[in-house]
Amino acid sequence: AQSVTQLGSHVSVSEGALVLLRCNYSSSVPPYLFWYVQYPNQGLQLLLKYTSAATLVKGINDFEAEFKKSETSFHLTKPSAHMSDAAEYFCAVSSQYSSASKIIFGSGTRLSIRP
């Protein structure tokens, strides 16, 4: 079975500060890991994904995430927050042994940016 835990339902940072959103996964097989972003009143969009190539994955809008197998983590970071980054972020997990229907989403982290 696979699962995802996002630590912190709400994170608030100042504009220009480092963004760190935490995601830990559980999987008995090598995972695929995703970060999706949901802007207000919109559907989810893919930010980045890890599929067993490079452990440091770069995504859109200067976001990146590092796969750490020893820590079962896939934390999302951005060096400098912009006001436009305010959104909800979802971590998700699947595996090469799963069908496309078996993507498990975390409960989400709402990111607020203080001026």
Added chain:
Amino acid sequence: NAGVTQTPKFRVLKTGQSMTLLCAQDMNHEYMYWYRQDPGMGLRLIHYSVGEGTTAKGEVPDGYNVSRLKKQNFLLGLESAAPSQTSVYFCASSYSPGRADNEQFFGPGTRLTVL
């Protein structure tokens, strides 16, 4: 391309009423999905389809039915709405052959309230 579109955007039902949510995609994707999003619970898969004429149950299928008569459309039906079905419903699609690392493309959502 419009991507994934959903109709309607908002709906209020009374307990026991029925309705159908329509999802359409113009990307020629084989796989389509219906999710519900509830506060603190992330996205949960209701039903999905791996191609025209096929449907399958997801994590929370009870009280819902679906149909995929045309490749580009995926309908979600509520036969007898209950207050527990108050939620935001998202449709998504992904590219064939439905690999688990494929990006899912989401519609803007339907906000449903059942009184």
